[in-house]
Amino acid sequence: MKEFINLIFSTDFVYSIFRVMTPLLFASMGAVISDIAGTPNIALEGLMLMAAFSGMYFSYLTQSALIGLVMALLTAVLFAGVLAFFTLYYKTNIILGGIALNSLASGGTVFLLYLAAKDKGTSVSLASKTLPNIHIPIIENIPVLGGIVSGHNILTYVSVLAVAFTYYLLKSTDLGFHIRAVGEKKAAAESVGISTTKIQAVALLLSGVMCGFGGAFMSMGYVSWFSRDMLSSRGWIALAAEAMGRQTALGSAAASFLFGVADAVSNAAAAQGLPSDLVKTIPYVATLAGLTIFSVRLYRKQKEV
Amino acid sequence: MSDYILEMNHIAKIYGNGVVANSDVNFNLKKGEIHALVGENGAGKSTLMKILFGMEQPSRGEIVLRGKKTVFSGSKEAIASGIGMVHQHFMLVESFSVAQNIVLGMEPKKGLFINHEEAVRFTREMGEKYNLPVEPEEITKNLPVGLKQKVEILKALARGAEILILDEPTAVLTPQEIDQLFEELEQLKAQGHTIVFISHKIPEIKQICDRITVMRSGRTIDTYLCDEVTEQQISNAIMGCELNTSIERRKKEYGEANIQVANLFYTDKSGVQVLKNISFCVRKGMIFGIAGVQGNGQVELIDILTRRRAVQNGEVRFYGQDISGTDQKGIRGISFGYIPEDRLEQGVAASVSISENMISNNLENQDFQKCGMLDFKKIDEFVDKNIKGYEIRCAGGSQPTGMLSGGNMQKVVVARECEHHPGILIAEQPTRGVDVGAAYIIHKKLVQLCEQGSSVLLVSADLAEILKLSDVLAVMYEGEIVAFFESTEGLNEEKLGLYMLGIERHTPEQIRKAVNWCE
Amino acid sequence: MNRERSFNILRTATAMLAAILVAFIIIILISDQPVQSILIFLLQPFSSGRYIGNIAETAIPLIFSGLSMAVLFQAGLFNLGGEGVYFMAGIAGSIAAIWLKLPIFIFPLLCLAVGAGTGILVMLVPGVLRAKFNANEMVTSLMMNNICYGVGCYILNNMMRDPTVSTLVSYKYRSAALLPTIIKGTRVHAGILAAILCAVLVYIFLYKTKWGLQVRATGANSKFAKYSGMSVTKVIILVHVIAGAIAGCGGIVECLGLHKRFEWTALPGYGFDGAMIAMLANNNPLGVIGAAAFVAYLRVGADLVNRFADVPTEMISILQTLIILLISAEKFLHKYKQKWIEKDIYIGEVQNEGVH
Amino acid sequence: APEPEESTDTGAASEETAETERYEGNAEDYKAALLIPGSLGDKSFFDASYQAVGLLEEEYGMDVDYVECGTDASKYYPAYVDLCQGGYDLILTVSSNGDDALIQIAEEYPDQKFISLDGELDDIPSNVYIIAPKNNEMSYLAGAVAALKAQELGDKTIGFVGGMDIPGINEFLVGYIEGAQQIMPDIQVQSSYVGSFTDTAKGKENGLLLYNSGISVVFTAAGQSGIGVLDAAVQTGNYVIGVDSDQAEALKDSQPEMANVVITSAIKNIPENALHIVQKAMDGEVNYGKKEYYGLKEGAVGLAENEFYQKLMSEEDRQTISDLKEKVMNGEVELTETMGLSTEELSEIRDKVRP
Ligand SMILES: Nc1ncnc2c1ncn2[C@@H]1O[C@H](COP(=O)(O)OP(=O)(O)OP(=O)(O)O)[C@@H](O)[C@H]1O
Ligand SMILES: Nc1ncnc2c1ncn2[C@@H]1O[C@H](COP(=O)(O)OP(=O)(O)OP(=O)(O)O)[C@@H](O)[C@H]1O
Ligand SMILES: [Mg+2]
Ligand SMILES: [Mg+2]
Numbered sequence A: 001m002k003e004f005i006n007l008i009f010s011t012d013f014v015y016s017i018f019r020v021m022t023p024l025l026f027a028s029m030g031a032v033i034s035d036i037a038g039t040p041n042i043a044l045e046g047l048m049l050m051a052a053f054s055g056m057y058f059s060y061l062t063q064s065a066l067i068g069l070v071m072a073l074l075t076a077v078l079f080a081g082v083l084a085f086f087t088l089y090y091k092t093n094i095i096l097g098g099i100a101l102n103s104l105a106s107g108g109t110v111f112l113l114y115l116a117a118k119d120k121g122t123s124v125s126l127a128s129k130t131l132p133n134i135h136i137p138i139i140e141n142i143p144v145l146g147g148i149v150s151g152h153n154i155l156t157y158v159s160v161l162a163v164a165f166t167y168y169l170l171k172s173t174d175l176g177f178h179i180r181a182v183g184e185k186k187a188a189a190e191s192v193g194i195s196t197t198k199i200q201a202v203a204l205l206l207s208g209v210m211c212g213f214g215g216a217f218m219s220m221g222y223v224s225w226f227s228r229d230m231l232s233s234r235g236w237i238a239l240a241a242e243a244m245g246r247q248t249a250l251g252s253a254a255a256s257f258l259f260g261v262a263d264a265v266s267n268a269a270a271a272q273g274l275p276s277d278l279v280k281t282i283p284y285v286a287t288l289a290g291l292t293i294f295s296v297r298l299y300r301k302q303k304e305v
Numbered sequence B: 001m002s003d004y005i006l007e008m009n010h011i012a013k014i015y016g017n018g019v020v021a022n023s024d025v026n027f028n029l030k031k032g033e034i035h036a037l038v039g040e041n042g043a044g045k046s047t048l049m050k051i052l053f054g055m056e057q058p059s060r061g062e063i064v065l066r067g068k069k070t071v072f073s074g075s076k077e078a079i080a081s082g083i084g085m086v087h088q089h090f091m092l093v094e095s096f097s098v099a100q101n102i103v104l105g106m107e108p109k110k111g112l113f114i115n116h117e118e119a120v121r122f123t124r125e126m127g128e129k130y131n132l133p134v135e136p137e138e139i140t141k142n143l144p145v146g147l148k149q150k151v152e153i154l155k156a157l158a159r160g161a162e163i164l165i166l167d168e169p170t171a172v173l174t175p176q177e178i179d180q181l182f183e184e185l186e187q188l189k190a191q192g193h194t195i196v197f198i199s200h201k202i203p204e205i206k207q208i209c210d211r212i213t214v215m216r217s218g219r220t221i222d223t224y225l226c227d228e229v230t231e232q233q234i235s236n237a238i239m240g241c242e243l244n245t246s247i248e249r250r251k252k253e254y255g256e257a258n259i260q261v262a263n264l265f266y267t268d269k270s271g272v273q274v275l276k277n278i279s280f281c282v283r284k285g286m287i288f289g290i291a292g293v294q295g296n297g298q299v300e301l302i303d304i305l306t307r308r309r310a311v312q313n314g315e316v317r318f319y320g321q322d323i324s325g326t327d328q329k330g331i332r333g334i335s336f337g338y339i340p341e342d343r344l345e346q347g348v349a350a351s352v353s354i355s356e357n358m359i360s361n362n363l364e365n366q367d368f369q370k371c372g373m374l375d376f377k378k379i380d381e382f383v384d385k386n387i388k389g390y391e392i393r394c395a396g397g398s399q400p401t402g403m404l405s406g407g408n409m410q411k412v413v414v415a416r417e418c419e420h421h422p423g424i425l426i427a428e429q430p431t432r433g434v435d436v437g438a439a440y441i442i443h444k445k446l447v448q449l450c451e452q453g454s455s456v457l458l459v460s461a462d463l464a465e466i467l468k469l470s471d472v473l474a475v476m477y478e479g480e481i482v483a484f485f486e487s488t489e490g491l492n493e494e495k496l497g498l499y500m501l502g503i504e505r506h507t508p509e510q511i512r513k514a515v516n517w518c519e
Numbered sequence C: 001m002n003r004e005r006s007f008n009i010l011r012t013a014t015a016m017l018a019a020i021l022v023a024f025i026i027i028i029l030i031s032d033q034p035v036q037s038i039l040i041f042l043l044q045p046f047s048s049g050r051y052i053g054n055i056a057e058t059a060i061p062l063i064f065s066g067l068s069m070a071v072l073f074q075a076g077l078f079n080l081g082g083e084g085v086y087f088m089a090g091i092a093g094s095i096a097a098i099w100l101k102l103p104i105f106i107f108p109l110l111c112l113a114v115g116a117g118t119g120i121l122v123m124l125v126p127g128v129l130r131a132k133f134n135a136n137e138m139v140t141s142l143m144m145n146n147i148c149y150g151v152g153c154y155i156l157n158n159m160m161r162d163p164t165v166s167t168l169v170s171y172k173y174r175s176a177a178l179l180p181t182i183i184k185g186t187r188v189h190a191g192i193l194a195a196i197l198c199a200v201l202v203y204i205f206l207y208k209t210k211w212g213l214q215v216r217a218t219g220a221n222s223k224f225a226k227y228s229g230m231s232v233t234k235v236i237i238l239v240h241v242i243a244g245a246i247a248g249c250g251g252i253v254e255c256l257g258l259h260k261r262f263e264w265t266a267l268p269g270y271g272f273d274g275a276m277i278a279m280l281a282n283n284n285p286l287g288v289i290g291a292a293a294f295v296a297y298l299r300v301g302a303d304l305v306n307r308f309a310d311v312p313t314e315m316i317s318i319l320q321t322l323i324i325l326l327i328s329a330e331k332f333l334h335k336y337k338q339k340w341i342e343k344d345i346y347i348g349e350v351q352n353e354g355v356h
Numbered sequence D: 001a002p003e004p005e006e007s008t009d010t011g012a013a014s015e016e017t018a019e020t021e022r023y024e025g026n027a028e029d030y031k032a033a034l035l036i037p038g039s040l041g042d043k044s045f046f047d048a049s050y051q052a053v054g055l056l057e058e059e060y061g062m063d064v065d066y067v068e069c070g071t072d073a074s075k076y077y078p079a080y081v082d083l084c085q086g087g088y089d090l091i092l093t094v095s096s097n098g099d100d101a102l103i104q105i106a107e108e109y110p111d112q113k114f115i116s117l118d119g120e121l122d123d124i125p126s127n128v129y130i131i132a133p134k135n136n137e138m139s140y141l142a143g144a145v146a147a148l149k150a151q152e153l154g155d156k157t158i159g160f161v162g163g164m165d166i167p168g169i170n171e172f173l174v175g176y177i178e179g180a181q182q183i184m185p186d187i188q189v190q191s192s193y194v195g196s197f198t199d200t201a202k203g204k205e206n207g208l209l210l211y212n213s214g215i216s217v218v219f220t221a222a223g224q225s226g227i228g229v230l231d232a233a234v235q236t237g238n239y240v241i242g243v244d245s246d247q248a249e250a251l252k253d254s255q256p257e258m259a260n261v262v263i264t265s266a267i268k269n270i271p272e273n274a275l276h277i278v279q280k281a282m283d284g285e286v287n288y289g290k291k292e293y294y295g296l297k298e299g300a301v302g303l304a305e306n307e308f309y310q311k312l313m314s315e316e317d318r319q320t321i322s323d324l325k326e327k328v329m330n331g332e333v334e335l336t337e338t339m340g341l342s343t344e345e346l347s348e349i350r351d352k353v354r355p
Helices: A002-008 A011-036 A044-062 A065-089 A094-117 A145-149 A154-172 A174-184 A186-191 A196-222 A234-244 A249-271 A282-304 B045-052 B075-080 B098-103 B116-129 B145-158 B175-190 B202-208 B231-239 B298-305 B328-332 B343-347 B354-362 B376-389 B406-418 B436-451 B463-469 B493-500 B508-516 C002-030 C034-046 C049-074 C082-099 C106-133 C137-160 C191-208 C210-220 C222-227 C232-258 C270-280 C285-308 C313-327 C334-344 D045-060 D073-084 D099-108 D135-153 D167-183 D200-212 D225-236 D247-251 D270-282 D307-312 D315-329 D343-352
Strands: B004-014 B020-030 B034-039 B060-065 B068-070 B083-086 B163-167 B194-198 B211-216 B219-225 B257-267 B273-283 B286-291 B313-318 B336-339 B424-428 B455-459 B472-477 B480-485 D031-036 D063-068 D090-093 D114-116 D128-133 D157-162 D188-193 D217-221 D239-244 D262-268 D291-294 D301-303
Touching: A002 A249, A011 A044, A011 A145, A011 A154, A011 A174, A011 A196, A011 A234, A011 A249, A011 D200, A044 A065, A044 A094, A044 A196, A044 A234, A065 A094, A065 A196, A094 C270, A094 C313, A154 A174, A154 A196, A154 A249, A174 A186, A174 A196, A186 A196, A196 A234, A196 D200, A234 A249, A234 A282, A234 C137, A249 A282, A249 D188, A249 D200, A282 C106, A282 C137, B004 B045, B004 C334, B020 B034, B020 B045, B020 B194, B020 B211, B034 B045, B034 B202, B034 B231, B045 B083, B045 B163, B045 B194, B075 B083, B083 B145, B098 B116, B098 B145, B116 B145, B145 B163, B145 B175, B175 B194, B175 B202, B175 B493, B202 B231, B211 B231, B219 B231, B231 B436, B257 B298, B257 B455, B273 B286, B273 B298, B273 B455, B273 B480, B273 B508, B286 B436, B286 B463, B286 B493, B298 B424, B298 B455, B336 B406, B343 B406, B343 C222, B354 B376, B354 B406, B354 C210, B406 B424, B406 B436, B424 B436, B436 B455, B436 B463, B463 B493, B472 B493, B480 B508, C002 C034, C002 C313, C002 C334, C034 C049, C034 C285, C049 C082, C049 C191, C049 C210, C049 C232, C049 C270, C049 C285, C049 D073, C082 C106, C082 C137, C082 C232, C082 C270, C106 C137, C106 C232, C191 C210, C191 C232, C191 C285, C210 C222, C210 C232, C222 C232, C232 C270, C232 D073, C270 C285, C270 C313, C285 C313, C285 D063, C285 D073, D031 D045, D031 D073, D045 D063, D045 D270, D063 D073, D073 D090, D073 D099, D090 D270, D099 D114, D099 D128, D114 D270, D128 D270, D135 D157, D135 D167, D135 D217, D135 D239, D135 D262, D135 D301, D135 D315, D157 D167, D157 D200, D157 D225, D167 D188, D167 D217, D167 D315, D167 D343, D188 D200, D200 D217, D200 D225, D217 D225, D225 D239, D239 D247, D247 D262, D262 D307, D301 D315
Parallel strands: B020 B219, B034 B194, B034 B211, B083 B163, B163 B194, B286 B455, B286 B472, B336 B424, B424 B455, D031 D063, D031 D090, D090 D114, D114 D128, D128 D291, D157 D188, D157 D217, D217 D239, D239 D262
Antiparallel strands: B004 B020, B004 B060, B060 B068, B211 B219, B257 B273, B257 B313, B472 B480, D262 D301
């Protein structure tokens, strides 16, 4: 137990929280933007998976991590566009579209992986590139803090920027206002000549960009290859984080952080010999408990008045 | 070149579900006029205006704007051509501030971000220019309807609307607000704006409009000069037949007090005392009217009576029984009916069929059940009877309620609440947005119900309605009852207005009669 | 309305044709015998009784999960917890099927009851949290899925594992607990009767009883439901209880019908399938049977191409996505529909309202 | 455990072996098929059995069909039926996943021959032959390697990362512990499970945790997730022992830095076994109705003794390993029989050596 406590208070552990939460931050920001626009995108998981594949594959082909990243973004945006096209133009139910896209991604990436690497499991046989880790000059040398804050993958820093971007987008840009207006009252936006289809499409595409980053991080930062179903529910967890954060950028970021902590704790607990089946539920139990406490308090508050 | 600024010729509109909303409409506007568009519910007025505003595409016909044939593929183009529309239902983003709503879609910017100061300044400037003062930083959700209506008009004008379409703007306004609106419209007219005015209230049309176009069943009947027709003639043209809307009242005979409210106080979330010592009682066989400018506590009072708000202080009894511990379900069990103000929000479930909407408050009724299941034969009989009795225009009881026009939807609500003969009926704005014919049916029903021994509490902003129906009448001002009339004889709208605006008030003894009178 | 219905049939047919065309193009690119592959995919499922049986047996769990989701969606609740319920109910029902000893008819019924009961308990977590505290049921149900999986694995590993087998599976069920096959030469088991019965009961519940009306009214407009004197809290809990019972039945029926022991080592995926099927069926319980049969047909076709031709299974997920996207595209061919409807109506003759 | 059913006589197990006969035609015309009760890409026996298909085609020129059935166990039986009706001389399979379906189908098609290339089954139908690998033998050697390396680095603890806490994985763990104890009786083994065979990122987290706690050698049996452990080893400058296939060999071109930290891999020679057994089947020499254990002695399992092994292990240590190997082959070491080990027994073994 003592060892476990030591582990949890080590810099490595705190450092790992940031690593764990990076894809969640990206995806939950994607969820926030699309949800506020009234088009809840539940295909986060699938979009990230496709982006992860594409980033790996193109960085392998071109031997350039940058091109890999760009292609990951393009891929996620392209499929977010497919979702937008079907749901906005053809009026496919967006949830159904999301489910369909997730299954497309899960099967499609394995299929492509097989074509590319003659392997249905991982792409390790393809020497793909990774995005660099960044060491922040002065901070790096500060004890403890340096070990926690410096040396992360560049996309981890970008994910923090993504939170700021989402926050300011929705708070103080015209696009953000249009997104909010369309999500809250479509007819109102329409009546002042805003194309609601266009705004919702842009919101979905933006959530695609976020998923592109999240996916690229998975295959070009977190690890250096693509593997089948490598997102392992991170997209769904991001969705939960977004709901827990009440559709706000900062709230969802906080929820992602909590989730990252819980996940890191569960990893540590698994290595301490606690029953692994139960230990792996820690993040979910934590989220459930957090949401329950949160809801009960909100309910009480509302009831008082 | 004609002298019309706008002509719409042979317009037809068929909706995707096969409903023919407009079949052959001819409509024109002269520059600088106020033009009324009238017709029964579902006649196709809103549809025609949505076509003009580019929100719907006509199936046939042409639009000629300033002598040029025009096709609008969206409202953006219509706005650019100087057309503005205030919709029948508010088109405001409730969580935005007034300024944000006004500049929505044309936000001033500073670099990448919105320039809030500029938006506020612009809103103030527009408000002053058109004499429609609004507070730019107020959150829209918190505004009373009258102000929301102003924001809507300002929104259209701020976009440079020369032709302004107002779809039933007065349905939700109080007489004072209507007067103010009319003043503003006159000013706009003087500034050269052309206004299309849709309303079901014929007197106000006579008051403000220059010409009137009447529609029926998706077609234009004719266009009249306002000065050349009487109210009765307009009404006849709308309904397509002679209609006598006067209501016979029988001898008044009151029984015991079914609703008793005593010393009711209420303080809302923001700490404002919205109800102050309200006491009254409604006896059997009586229509008790409550008049007042909106926002003087009526909403909170009704919310308390219908169990959507807690009784903080004071007493409410139905049939002598304290109801502070019961919920909405509970009072439904004791012969209670309620016609809500907002039919779409509470009154109906739009995707559920008319039949099911009509029995939703009476599911425990054994008549409608057979072996634990709903007895659809009985239900259909009941529903068909009501569709006939209330002249609800629909394809049948199995049609989803959401497909009905607003007036017909209202009739569904009234039929449901009245046909179970509740001992207590609370009617809140029962004829809002309803055409003359339907309003007449609803009025007749309320009177009939109280003749059968129900207690009806009627809250309405429509003074003509309240004067016509009420047996006794209370006026609310700033959360208090400031006047109580034992009879409406000799009362008129002007007189009532003085009490509603707090200029005059009755003595405490007279007001106490609202309670004492029962003993 | 008839015109609308025939249009919908036409639209669906065209959508399928378009999807198949796209699939065909993809198959041409990767297969040496594209024509044969596509024919196997489309026709082989109907080529023998055994394959039709495969469709039926594949449809059974899909019907249960589709029904469970349809009930929730009808009440406006977006709960995706079918997955966890399937797993947990499978575990609980399996415990009964392994350790109890009962005569032949009662035994499976009791196992079903245990599964249903477990399903109710699991669903009640998001249900009560939503009804009492307004906690977002989609999030809580997704979390419950993972929690059920972990707890289920723990029970399986520590209580039920058959040590004589080197994979993680439970002991064998008693043979009296198994659902009997009802059609010779196939594996179609008694579960299909339960599924169809369930669909009919849910239909009657939703459309013929006052509770069903309350459920639908709550889903359509919860303020209205409250206003009409319905208890929304009760409706939410009732719906979760029903959905939990149905999904729980589905979980154990699948185990007792097609397996000899509990052998899921991952969430079985029926939760999301159910959501898809409910939406394809427009939340109509009878439509769920059709939608489930259709999805089952696609899957059996996919298995067959995988077995008999050179198209990998993963390719089929692309095809499925396309078909589902296109079929659910309400506005697909919309322009033609408008023209068609307008052509049919002689303007100037028809009354304004109500006549279509 | 539940008490057995009254009528245990399923008729499946039979002592007598079905008559086998020699295949008279050309090897090219011999029709064989492989049923994979799982998904390819597991980096373990499914992928290995798929390699067997290629090897058979290459070596014997025969045409081997394969069916990948996925993880849904209810799909195995229909696939078997289709294969049985396809007129194959031999149907191959791997893993115990499809055992129930295999028993059922073997009874329904008594003339069809089946061989499992890697399985465990007790009541074996008379037309089924099973190759049971001695997984504990190879993991025993892996444990010894880990302990020797730890000794060299001055560690007293070694690590283990499993995919899931399931019997097939724990089999490796038990052999590993015993092998390590052979070298260092008081050695400690820190074990951890990813909870998934596909979550490579989580595999990496598990690996990092072990390495960051001061462990230098980790044995991984976690499918794809194991690659995450390799990555963690590269990142922290530590060592890994791979599993199932020669991972260093597979990675040395595309990911040389990863190959450099893989000391060795505990491997099963499923493709070679397949070659061998199919030849025997054509010769009519397979003992259907039996299960036979294949271990170090048969060359069915072993360690990858590649260039990295030479480089990373000292001459002396390698000698120690080959002596141990000799002992195992001669039956001089007693290894715990992992089949039939209950969860409690396993926990006991596992917890005793936990730091
Ligand atoms: N979007 C729509 N889709 C289908 N039918 C519609 C749609 N909008 C309106 N309708 C139908 O078209 C007809 C005309 O409706 P419209 O709203 O134009 O009437 P209205 O004259 O404005 O009535 P009211 O006085 O009640 O506002 C009605 O029968 C209505 O049900
Ligand atoms: N897409 C649609 N399909 C079917 N009916 C529709 C559709 N859109 C709107 N309607 C219905 O058509 C009716 C007319 O719509 P509109 O918004 O023009 O006026 P309204 O609010 O109904 O009328 P009122 O003036 O009486 O309040 C409404 O009742 C609405 O519910
Ligand atoms: Mg209208
Ligand atoms: Mg209307």
